[in-house]
Structures are given as structure tokens and as C-alpha cells.
Amino acid sequence: MRKLVLILVLLLIATICFLCSCSLGGRGMIFNDDNKKANDRLEQIIAIINDKDKEMLKELFSSKALNDADDFEENLDKLFGFIQGEINSWEKPSGPTVFESNNYGHRTKQVNSYYYVMTEKQKIFFLIRDFPVDTDNPDNVGLYLLLAVRAENEEKIYDADQKVLYDGEEKLSRAGIYIPFD
DSSP states (O other), X not given: OHHHHHHHHHHHHHHHHXXXXXXXXXXBSSOXXXXXXXXXXXXXHHHHHHTTOHHHHHHHBOHHHHHHOSSHHHHHHHHHHHSOSOOOEEEEEEEEEEEEEXXXXXXXXXXXXXXXXXXXXXXXXXXXXXXEEESSOGGGOEEEEEEEEEGGGGGGGGOTTTTSSEETTEEOOOOEEEOOOO
């Protein structure tokens, strides 16, 4: 009986160690910090927007996003004009959604996060697409998309007729800063 209890205790300890240890992807099997990192990224974006530091916000974007974006500088100005007042709070309706691959050590990770940010004058929905890891293409690392709409227009971005994120069944690729509705 004593041997059985000892074996069960050792098995329990081994299971706990396995679940809490680092996996091949560099994360624990139970504990995942994607949520915290997404929140930290939002806090960074908010601080930069509140400081009205356009150059610093631009630096958060990947080289690929800057190359793929239509009129990045114009949309950067548009974002600072779109947000009325200082962002003083935020809430997270869901997410983040994480897509990750590890193909023989070639790692990529995409984190999509969704937030409502509030100023004293308005509530805005942010969709943030971030690529924190791309071992083969470092130009992809960084923000790829910051989409901003008034909170009451959030559902429209998923409407295929609006052609913001989808055109029928086809998923559209947006890069940089995108404000589809003024």
C-alpha cells in the first residue's frame, strides 16, 4: 500500500512538472502569457497615442506592415484626429486569438486582440494584429494592423458587404492603420 501511494505521489509530481515546464515553443502547457503581452501592447499603444507621438507609434509597426500599408502617414494623422480626447480606460471583450506555428524551429506567431478604448468623449473599438515572432522574416515582427472604429460600428467591420475585413467569403488583408468609417 505504501508503494502504491509513493508511486501515485511521484506520478502526480511528474505530471505537475510536465504541465508547468517549458514546452518546445518556449511556453508552459498551462500558463500562457499571450493575454498579458497583448494587454501590455495595448497599454503601449495608448500611452503613445495619449502623448501624440506619431513617430513612436510608427516604430511599433513592422517593416512589412509599413510597406504593405496604403497611405500610412495619412492614416497615422487620421488616427490622431479620430480619437477625441485622451484615452482614459479600456476593456477587453474577448481574445486574444493566437495563431502559432513551429516548423522545425521556424517559428511564427500572430496575435489578434480586440479592445474597447474610452475617452471622455467616445468609445472606440480597436482590432490589433501583432506578429511578435517570425524567426525567418524579422521584417514581419511588430504591429501589422491597428484598425479603429467607433464602438457602435464594430459589427460593420465583419459585414462582407462593407468590405472591411471580408469581401464575401474572401478575407481581406489590411496593413498599417485603418479607419474604415469616419
